Amino acid sequence: MYVQQLYTNCLSEAAYYIESNGECAIIDPLRDVEVYLNLAKERNCTIKYIFETHFHADFVSGHLDLARSSNAPIVYGPQTETSFPVYVAKDGEQFKVGDLTIEVLHTPGHTLESSCYLLKDENGKDHCVFTGDTLFVGDVGRPDLAQGAELSMSDLAGKLYDSLQQKIMPLADDVIVYPAHGPGSSCGKSLGPETSSTIGEQKQMNYALQQPGKEAFIKAVTDGLGAPPKYFPVNARINKEGYNSLDAVLQKGLTALSVDEFKQVSIQPDTIILDTRNASLFTLGFVPGSISIGLEGRFAEWAGALLSFTENIVLVCDAGKEEETIVRLARVGFDKVIGFLNGGFEAWANAGEPIDMIIDVEADELAMDLPHDDNLLVVDVRKETEFADGHVKDAVNLPLGEMTDPGLIANIEDRDNLYVHCAGGYRSVIASSILKKQGFHNLRNVVGGYNKIKEQKIEIVKEKSVLN
Numbered sequence: 001m002y003v004q005q006l007y008t009n010c011l012s013e014a015a016y017y018i019e020s021n022g023e024c025a026i027i028d029p030l031r032d033v034e035v036y037l038n039l040a041k042e043r044n045c046t047i048k049y050i051f052e053t054h055f056h057a058d059f060v061s062g063h064l065d066l067a068r069s070s071n072a073p074i075v076y077g078p079q080t081e082t083s084f085p086v087y088v089a090k091d092g093e094q095f096k097v098g099d100l101t102i103e104v105l106h107t108p109g110h111t112l113e114s115s116c117y118l119l120k121d122e123n124g125k126d127h128c129v130f131t132g133d134t135l136f137v138g139d140v141g142r143p144d145l146a147q148g149a150e151l152s153m154s155d156l157a158g159k160l161y162d163s164l165q166q167k168i169m170p171l172a173d174d175v176i177v178y179p180a181h182g183p184g185s186s187c188g189k190s191l192g193p194e195t196s197s198t199i200g201e202q203k204q205m206n207y208a209l210q211q212p213g214k215e216a217f218i219k220a221v222t223d224g225l226g227a228p229p230k231y232f233p234v235n236a237r238i239n240k241e242g243y244n245s246l247d248a249v250l251q252k253g254l255t256a257l258s259v260d261e262f263k264q265v266s267i268q269p270d271t272i273i274l275d276t277r278n279a280s281l282f283t284l285g286f287v288p289g290s291i292s293i294g295l296e297g298r299f300a301e302w303a304g305a306l307l308s309f310t311e312n313i314v315l316v317c318d319a320g321k322e323e324e325t326i327v328r329l330a331r332v333g334f335d336k337v338i339g340f341l342n343g344g345f346e347a348w349a350n351a352g353e354p355i356d357m358i359i360d361v362e363a364d365e366l367a368m369d370l371p372h373d374d375n376l377l378v379v380d381v382r383k384e385t386e387f388a389d390g391h392v393k394d395a396v397n398l399p400l401g402e403m404t405d406p407g408l409i410a411n412i413e414d415r416d417n418l419y420v421h422c423a424g425g426y427r428s429v430i431a432s433s434i435l436k437k438q439g440f441h442n443l444r445n446v447v448g449g450y451n452k453i454k455e456q457k458i459e460i461v462k463e464k465s466v467l468n
């Protein structure tokens with residue numbers, strides 16, 4: 001028996017490779033499937049099954065491309081309906097992979113088709129359970145993502161409670177828990193720092209499994225649950241209805257555009273200029289109208305939250321990073337990349353084209369300017385809970401994930417001198433690029449963000465009503 005977790009940090013996503021006697025199965029593959037095909041080839045194995053725990057909302061699965069390449073069937077749990085051929089398993093149905101057995105445990109709640117897969121070893125002993133988004137380390141899946149379900153969040157949370165009590169809690173304490181996500185994922189409220197655990201450990205430390213009854217569980221998992229990222233419904237629909245092959249997406253996206261070609265394409269009203277260079281480079285100079293989302297951060301998630309899926313995208317990248325950018329965009333459903341600026345930003349600048357920039361300031365400069373500028377407005381783009389836990393007095397909270405809402409930006413006046421910050425500097429550059437694109441040019445990016453601001457002699461306040 002061989003089990004390998006294939007973890008992708010920028011999406012907090014875990015896929016799994018299970019092998020026995022020349023056969024293997026893949027659980028919850030990402031869209032770029034070469035890693036699974038190569039692993040099976042290296043280990044001289046045949047991919048027998050592709051198991052999906054549910055319709056993922058936070059990434060586009062590689063199920064279709066992997067099935068085309070391996071001829072393996074795609075297996076979902078009960079209550080699954082798709083626009084492409086899949087095998088819909090029954091609750092309790094078993095599948096053989098070499099000497100191993102994989103049993104389907106239907107666990108509705110996160111979504112209606114959500115299922116876990118219990119792996120039994122060569123002797124029939126329960127070894128581990130692949131819990132998808134039903135059970136995480138320290139948390140459970142959010143009960144508000146079921147597409148098309150005529151059920152309330154509380155109804156789904158009740159189903160999740162029943163699933164956990166009937167299917168997961170009875171498992172032995174030594175059974176390993178392998179979830180689909182780790183820390184940073186928006187598929188739960190507060191996932192723990194580890195990417196695997198055991199049933200026994202989760203019974204002892206997972207707040208959701210320690211609730212005294214169903215009503216207490218429902219309240220615990222729904223209280224304080226913020227709205228899911230805006231791209232979640234898009235990805236869930238793509239996973240249910242299908243998509244173009246990644247090869248086709250790459251072929252179109254890897255079109256090198258000269259400066260003149262780039263200019264012609266980028267001025268079209270349905271086109272986004274996306275600059276994926278490091279945030280510290282972007283502020284020094286960029287193509288006017290560009291949106292900055294650096295590859296060094298949670299790139300795909302912020303792209304999904306902020307960019308339109310219906311518009312074309314042209315890229316400005318560091319040399320050699322074009323394919324990585326397109327793949328990472330495709331992981332969350334962006335298929336309309338139509339080319340990249342050949343030679344990158346340097347080619348644009350060397351051609352004498354106009355450039356824009358964002359002024360970076362240190363936190364001590366903000367501290368000096370605050371008492372003397374009546375028009376100074378601190379724009380804090382962290383999440384509401386981060387803002388509530390401590391922020392500059394009189395700062396305005398414009399969470400980055402909501403900055404495409406014109407209603408929020410409307411409160412900023414032309415006379416305001418904007419000092420934009422987040423926690424460390426990555427999100428504030430994205431936000432500054434969005435503000436620039438929307439016509440706000442009187443702004444500065446606070447380098448180091450709140451982490452540096454709180455070291456200064458600047459008045460910090462908390463929002464106790466939010467924290468409670």
